Amino acid sequence: MKKIIWLSDIHLNLLPKNGIATFVEIIKKRPSDTIWISGDIAEADSVVDFLSTMESEFEQPINFVLGNHDYYLGFFNEVRFKIRKLCSESGRLCWLNDSDVVEVTKEVGLIGHDSWADGRFGDYKNSDLLLNDYFMIWDFNPFVKKDVSGKQSFPGGIKNILSHFTSTQAKQSRLLKMQALAAEAVQHIEMHLCDSLKKYKKVFFLTHVPPFREACWHQDKISDDNGLPHFSCKIVGDTLIRIMKQYPDRHLTVLCGHTHCRAEAQILDNLKVFAAHAEYGIPEIQKIFKL
Ligand SMILES: [Fe+2]
Numbered sequence: 001m002k003k004i005i006w007l008s009d010i011h012l013n014l015l016p017k018n019g020i021a022t023f024v025e026i027i028k029k030r031p032s033d034t035i036w037i038s039g040d041i042a043e044a045d046s047v048v049d050f051l052s053t054m055e056s057e058f059e060q061p062i063n064f065v066l067g068n069h070d071y072y073l074g075f076f077n078e079v080r081f082k083i084r085k086l087c088s089e090s091g092r093l094c095w096l097n098d099s100d101v102v103e104v105t106k107e108v109g110l111i112g113h114d115s116w117a118d119g120r121f122g123d124y125k126n127s128d129l130l131l132n133d134y135f136m137i138w139d140f141n142p143f144v145k146k147d148v149s150g151k152q153s154f155p156g157g158i159k160n161i162l163s164h165f166t167s168t169q170a171k172q173s174r175l176l177k178m179q180a181l182a183a184e185a186v187q188h189i190e191m192h193l194c195d196s197l198k199k200y201k202k203v204f205f206l207t208h209v210p211p212f213r214e215a216c217w218h219q220d221k222i223s224d225d226n227g228l229p230h231f232s233c234k235i236v237g238d239t240l241i242r243i244m245k246q247y248p249d250r251h252l253t254v255l256c257g258h259t260h261c262r263a264e265a266q267i268l269d270n271l272k273v274f275a276a277h278a279e280y281g282i283p284e285i286q287k288i289f290k291l
């Protein structure tokens with residue numbers, strides 16, 4: 001039997017100085033064979049350091065995906081480059097975006113992908129929600145400029161920036177980026193899920209963004225049409241449902257985070273989803289699976 005500790009949205013950069021040591025002790029008290037993390041580990045300038053710290057503190061493999069916060073104050077390509085370098089130099093850190101199925105036991109496999117909200121659930125067109133993502137991830141923010149030393153600045157002034165972010169054109173441009181990121185997740189699932197299901201009776205899919213409306217909660221109820229477009233990924237959910245209908249004798253468990261609201265839903269007889277609870281500054285163990 002294998003014991004798996006599932007973590008999500010641990011936001012380690014928000015902990016006080018000794019917070020990481022305290023959290024490490026909490027995890028060490030619960031013996032496990034592997035640690036899974038479904039994103040929002042830290043931010044772009046600290047996620048690599050925190051993953052390195054975790055690798056040095058734990059002896060077990062750490063399989064993870066990244067969340068939107070892991071890209072804050074950075075560009076996607078920069079963060080991904082650093083994460084790939086870290087994983088290539090590590091024997092135990094595995095970013096699931098770059099991985100084939102990971103064998104957990106002879107009967108259980110793990111795949112995963114960061115994924116991204118795709119604006120397809122709810123009412124993106126009329127949603128007035130402006131997530132921090134759109135300001136703090138430089139690929140979404142056309143105003144950020146970098147000088148030769150790598151320092152970022154925002155030429156043009158705050159007024160200019162705000163009028164840009166609320167424009168229809170900017171909203172459409174963000175949606176295209178969001179859907180392109182979600183399409184990467186779909187491509188990964190298409191490439192790896194069927195093969196995983198042929199080999200393993202039970203497969204886990206670790207991801208950051210809830211792929212089903214039923215897993216996307218806010219303040220004790222399913223998110224409304226204003227929030228759903230920014231917190232869920234319909235195209236990933238549709239892909240998982242379509243594939244699992246082809247494999248009725250196999251089981252898929254989806255583990256996601258992002259909303260910080262605990263949820264659990266049976267989507268099909270053979271497809272279940274768990275969404276993680278989280279509070280900034282108080283990282284917690286979500287579940288311990290015994291497989
Ligand atoms: Fe989070």
Ligand SMILES: [Fe+2]
Nearest residue numbers: 040067068258
């Ligand atoms: Fe998130």
